[in-house]
Amino acid sequence: MTDTPLDFGDPEDLERLRNDFRAWLAGHPLPERPADEPLPVFLHRWHRQLHSGGWVGLDVPEQYGGRGLTALHQVTVSDELGARGAPGVPRIGYLAHALLRFGSEEQRRRLLPRMLSGDDVWCQGFSEPGAGSDLAGMSTYAERRPEGHYIVNGQKLWTSYAQYSGLCLLLARTDRAAPAHASISAFVLPLDRPGVTVRPLRAANGDDEFCELFLDDVRLEESERIGAEGDGWPLAMTTVAYERNALDTGHLSKYGLLIERLRRAAHERRKLPDGLLSDIGRCAVDYQVLVAHARRRTAERLAGQSAGPESSVDKLLMTRAEQRLYETALKVFPEELYGEGGEVLGDYFYSRAASVYGGTSQIQRNIIAKRLLGLPVGPRA
Amino acid sequence: MERDEFTLVRDMLRAFATRFRSGSAGDIKAQTRTDAQRALDELGLSGLRRTSPPAATVQECALLAEEHGRQPLTTSLLGTALLAPELLRLLDLGERAGPVYGDRPTVALAGDLRFPDRDAVGLVAWDCDGADTALFVHGEGRVTEHELGAPAPTADLLRGVRRASAEGRPVGRLTPGAHQCWQAYALVVVASELVGAARSFVEQSVDYARERHQYGQPIGSFQAVQHQLADATVLVEACTSATRYAAWCLDSETPGRALTAARVAKAEVNSSAVEAVYAGMQVFGGIAQTWEHVAHLYLRRVLVGATTLATTPDLLTVLAAPEATR
Numbered sequence: 001m002t003d004t005p006l007d008f009g010d011p012e013d014l015e016r017l018r019n020d021f022r023a024w025l026a027g028h029p030l031p032e033r034p035a036d037e038p039l040p041v042f043l044h045r046w047h048r049q050l051h052s053g054g055w056v057g058l059d060v061p062e063q064y065g066g067r068g069l070t071a072l073h074q075v076t077v078s079d080e081l082g083a084r085g086a087p088g089v090p091r092i093g094y095l096a097h098a099l100l101r102f103g104s105e106e107q108r109r110r111l112l113p114r115m116l117s118g119d120d121v122w123c124q125g126f127s128e129p130g131a132g133s134d135l136a137g138m139s140t141y142a143e144r145r146p147e148g149h150y151i152v153n154g155q156k157l158w159t160s161y162a163q164y165s166g167l168c169l170l171l172a173r174t175d176r177a178a179p180a181h182a183s184i185s186a187f188v189l190p191l192d193r194p195g196v197t198v199r200p201l202r203a204a205n206g207d208d209e210f211c212e213l214f215l216d217d218v219r220l221e222e223s224e225r226i227g228a229e230g231d232g233w234p235l236a237m238t239t240v241a242y243e244r245n246a247l248d249t250g251h252l253s254k255y256g257l258l259i260e261r262l263r264r265a266a267h268e269r270r271k272l273p274d275g276l277l278s279d280i281g282r283c284a285v286d287y288q289v290l291v292a293h294a295r296r297r298t299a300e301r302l303a304g305q306s307a308g309p310e311s312s313v314d315k316l317l318m319t320r321a322e323q324r325l326y327e328t329a330l331k332v333f334p335e336e337l338y339g340e341g342g343e344v345l346g347d348y349f350y351s352r353a354a355s356v357y358g359g360t361s362q363i364q365r366n367i368i369a370k371r372l373l374g375l376p377v378g379p380r381a
Numbered sequence: 382m383e384r385d386e387f388t389l390v391r392d393m394l395r396a397f398a399t400r401f402r403s404g405s406a407g408d409i410k411a412q413t414r415t416d417a418q419r420a421l422d423e424l425g426l427s428g429l430r431r432t433s434p435p436a437a438t439v440q441e442c443a444l445l446a447e448e449h450g451r452q453p454l455t456t457s458l459l460g461t462a463l464l465a466p467e468l469l470r471l472l473d474l475g476e477r478a479g480p481v482y483g484d485r486p487t488v489a490l491a492g493d494l495r496f497p498d499r500d501a502v503g504l505v506a507w508d509c510d511g512a513d514t515a516l517f518v519h520g521e522g523r524v525t526e527h528e529l530g531a532p533a534p535t536a537d538l539l540r541g542v543r544r545a546s547a548e549g550r551p552v553g554r555l556t557p558g559a560h561q562c563w564q565a566y567a568l569v570v571v572a573s574e575l576v577g578a579a580r581s582f583v584e585q586s587v588d589y590a591r592e593r594h595q596y597g598q599p600i601g602s603f604q605a606v607q608h609q610l611a612d613a614t615v616l617v618e619a620c621t622s623a624t625r626y627a628a629w630c631l632d633s634e635t636p637g638r639a640l641t642a643a644r645v646a647k648a649e650v651n652s653s654a655v656e657a658v659y660a661g662m663q664v665f666g667g668i669a670q671t672w673e674h675v676a677h678l679y680l681r682r683v684l685v686g687a688t689t690l691a692t693t694p695d696l697l698t699v700l701a702a703p704e705a706t707r
Contacts, residue, residue, distance in 0.1 A: 003391065003448070004384065005440045008629040263703040281648070281697025288645040289619050292626035316615045368614055369607030373587050378602040 006299040008292075014076050017069075021080055024053045030086045039207075040164040047090045047118040056089055057116035060096050065113030072298055082253025094242035095122050095169055102186065102227035102235045111167075111188065123165035125156040125189065125213055126236060132157075133363050135171075135236065136180035140215060142172040142187065150174070150187075150225075152195075152218040158357070162198045162211035165191055171236055174229045184232035188224050195219070205349035241307055244315040244358055245297075252294065255287045255325055262332045279328045286321035293317055309371035312364035319354040319361060326351040387441055393424055394448050394458075402452035405673045409538055414455045418511040421456040427485075431466040433474065439566060443573040443628035450577025453678040455539045460487030460508025463570050468516055471563055472524060477553040481526055483514025488567075489527050489545045494689045496520075496564065502547075505533050507689075510541040517549055522560040525549025537685040539678060561636035565643035568690055569627045572643075572650040575686040576620045579654035582679040583613045586661035593666075606664060613660035616653035623649045641700075648696040651687040658683050 010018070028049060033042045050056050058074040060066025067073075071093070078088045092115055099108055099115075114120040131138040140154025152172055162168065168189040175183035191198060195218035200208035227235060262280050266272055293314065301307070326348040330336055336345040355361040369375045382390070401417040403409050426445065429437040437445075442463050449458045465486040490496075492503030497520045506515035506529050515527045530544035555563055587610055590601030600606050627642035634642075662669040662676050669676035687693070 003444060005387065005438065005444065006625060006629070008626055009633055260704060263701055266701065267703050267706065277701045278694060278697040281699070281701035284700040285645050285648045285697070288642070289623045289649050292642070292645070293619065293622035295626055296622040310618075313615050313618045316612075317619055362608070365608040365611035366604070368611035369601075369604075373607075373610060373614065375587070375590060375601040375607050375610065376599050378598075378604055378607070 006296060006303065008295045008299050010076070011302065014072060017073055018076050018080055021055060021077055024055070025080070025084070028053060038164070040161045043087055043090065044118055044121060044164070046087055050089060051117050056092075056118075057096060057112075059093070060100070060112060060116060064100070064108050065116045066096075072301065075298070079253065082251060083256075085254070085257055088251060090118070092116070092122060094239040095124070097242055098169065098186070098235050098239045099226065101238060102231050104226075106223075107188070107226065120167050121161075121165045122167050122169060123159050123162045123191075123211075124239075125159050125162075125168045125170040127158045128155060129157050133360055136184070136233065138171060138173060138184065140170075140172040141176065142174050142185060142220065144174065148222050150220045150222070152187075152189075152215050152220055154215050156213035156215070157201075157210075159198075159211045159213045160209050162191065162213055163200050163208075167191065168213070169226075169239075171232045174232075178230070181233045182230045184236070185229045186226040186232040186235045187220050188226060189215075189218070189220065193218055193220075203349070204352070205346040207346070240359060241309075241311050244311040244364075245307060252287070252290055255283075255290075255321060258325060258329060259284050259287055262329060265332050273331065276328075276331055279324075279331065283321075283325045283328050286317075286324055290317055290321050309367050312359075312367040313372070315358060316361060316364050316368075322351045322354045382437055382441055387437075387444075390424075390426070390437075390441075391445065391448055394426070394445055397421060397424060398449065398452040398454055401456065402454060403539065403675075403678065404453075405675060406538055406678060407673065409455060414510055414541070417454065417456050421458060421462075422511060426458065427462040427466050429466070430463060430470055433470055435467075435470065438628075439569060439631040440625065440628040443569055443624060446570045446573035447577035447580075447624075450574035450682070451581035453539055453675055453682075455510060455541065457487060457508040457510040457512060457541060459570055459574060460506075461485055461510075461512050464488045464508075464567060465512075465516055467566055468518065468524065468563060471555055471559040472553040475554060475556040475559045479550065479552050481514065481516070481552060482550070483512070483526065485512050486514045486516050486526070487512035489515035489517035489549075490690070494685070495692065495695065496567075496690055504545040504547065504549075506530075506543045506545040508540060509543050515545045516552060517545070518555065518560070518563060522555040522557065524552045524555065526552050535685060537681045539682060540685065558636045561640045562631065564690075565627070565631055565636065565640040568640075568643040568647045569624060569631060571686060571690055572620070572624045572647045573628070575650050575654045575683050576617070576624050578679050578682050578686075579620060579650075579657040580617045582661045582676070583610070583617055583657050585675075586610065586613075586664040590664050600664070609660045609663060613657040616657045620646075620650045620653050620657075644691065644696050644700060647691055648693055648700065651693045651696070654683040655680075655687055 031045055054067060055077050057066035058069045059071045062068045081088050096112060096115060099112055115122060126135060128138050128140060142150040142152045144150055168191055170187045170189040171184055172187065173183050174185040195216045197214040199212045201210045201212055202208050203210055266277060266280055329344045330348055333344055336342055397420060401420060429442060446459060446463060465488055487506055487509045489504045490507045492505055504517055504527060506512060509529060515529060517525050517527055527545040527549045533542045533544050535542045590606055590610060591599055593600050623646040627646040630639040630642040658680050665676055668674055
């Protein structure tokens with residue numbers, strides 16, 4: 001696909017959708033956020049407002065509460081929001097996709113409309129203290145009882161915003177004997193179930209987005225399993241590929257707004273530290289390359305290519321852009337370091353996690369080497 | 382072009398490149414250069430951008446430049462087939478004043494190979510195999526025609542460069558919009574050739590990592606080697622996205638937006654193509670440090686290419702300026 005021309009332009013129906021969305025936004029602006037309102041609560045109100053206009057789950061089939069359009073339509077909405085500095089569409093696309101592909105018809109009909117509307121708030125219980133990069137090495141165990149239900153014991157980590165969530169997409173081992181990749185199953189876990197303890201974990205930037213999840217003799221019904229036993233691994237791989245995708249350009253626009261702020265700040269100053277101007281120029285290059293790259297992926301998708309391991313390239317490019325941008329921002333606004341510390345400092349700390357969350361940069365390189373370049377499997381250390 | 386027609390042209394160029402590639406620096410001789418250029422001229426690619434509307438889109442031209450860059454070739458596809466004809470086309474749209482005396486022009490650049498900012502000194506005719514004259518675009522858009530002189534040394538052993546006469550005959554003047562298009566187009570085409578070189582060299586080093594054994598196993602099975610090649614791949618993909626998009630912008634967007642996209646692409650390619658070739662050379666190890674190996678032909682191409690038309694400092698300074706002030 002790299003040696004024939006691609007159309008980088010928006011197809012006509014996307015342009016129409018963009019205009020419709022702009023018109024709707026004009027009448028439904030971003031709500032005010034009271035000073036004491038936690039961010040996830042505010043984002044949840046925004047989620048419901050977007051859903052009321054039909055702007056959530058555009059790529060989900062209509063019978064499950066969506067609009068039956070494509071991922072590109074959803075991306076267009078998120079792009080438009082980003083360009084206005086508004087928070088994007090809630091990042092539930094990958095969860096919806098997992099349910100669509102692995103859930104039963106009954107589960108899809110019951111869970112998807114409530115997920116899209118925000119009636120149910122979801123979180124993701126994948127990683128564990130002992131299973132980060134080596135996700136398949138998880139030890140949370142769902143033991144099947146003769147009566148048919150499961151009893152789950154274990155601990156999950158990095159479960160974002162679990163304290164504000166009602167449901168968790170949980171991975172647990174259902175077979176201790178089978179090879180790791182065939183013995184993991186997925187469940188819908190209601191977080192108010194007896195035996196579940198949620199403990200927020202304070203991150204380096206001071207936020208309590210991440211949580212620990214303790215599971216002590218938690219009972220799950222067979223009907224709460226998604227897919228068959230052993231489907232958990234392919235389900236997890238589907239969702240992480242979606243998480244790494246470059247297509248979701250909503251948060252890219254946020255970089256663009258910051259870069260223009262850096263440029264203006266540098267322009268207004270008489271004396272600049274050595275090399276700062278080229279650092280800012282480099283951030284602009286990283287960002288615009290990312291925009292071009294996302295557009296290329298869109299064009300490839302429209303030309304019929306499906307998503308695959310190349311999303312690891314996308315994630316590494318995103319990490320490069322984000323980390324370099326916030327390092328530069330701290331050079332332009334050094335007062336962030338000796339004052340109270342503002343938004344830039346918080347975002348800087350968050351950017352340090354970019355090379356860790358959603359699969360570390362080393363894992364992305366392994367995927368590129370093995371699955372894109374076809375290099376031979378190495379000796380196990 | 383129709384998709385089929387483009388594929389046909391590209392495959393013709395690919396076959397030509399496979400046949401006339403230099404297997405090593407020792408293959409580069411005056412006679413082989415002449416033969417290769419004659420064979421390339423027979424493909425008739427200089428007509429692609431000469432007419433209005435042009436027969437090929439900028440994106441198609443960029444892809445052909447990429448294809449040309451994949452192999453170590455001495456031929457002038459860029460100067461004589463893609464750049465000079467486009468310049469004449471843009472002049473026709475503006476205020477063309479005089480005729481061009483040569484039959485086969487290439488482009489002239491300032492002595493340091495960059496776009497001139499003021500009155501340039503020490504002009505060179507760039508990429509001039511097969512050319513008999515050179516067109517120079519002055520900083521303010523005036524175009525003059527210059528005579529070719531003695532060969533000029535360059536670290537890129539494949540590229541034909543000659544001195545050009547200081548005095549030039551007036552040919553015409555580009556409108557401001559056409560001047561932006563010209564700069565964007567030149568940046569995109571040059572960057573594309575470098576992307577082709579970097580991509581091809583990384584692919585060759587990936588193949589080598591599969592075959593070369595040390596410690597009883599292919600070196601490509603070692604994670605240190607895998608990660609180096611993965612990083613090089615990411616850089617090549619970034620270059621590809623940026624140049625392809627910039628080319629599309631020239632076909633579909635305003636000259637100003639296209640010029641920004643082209644500057645971004647060249648800035649990315651300037652650093653990433655060189656980095657990618659370094660990674661490939663490290664994987665090849667000792668053999669890539671020899672005169673016989675193609676590695677240094679690729680390195681020379683991307684190294685000089687990174688300073689051609691616009692250097693990284695040139696570009697980053699412009700791209701750091703607030704949008705409102707540009």
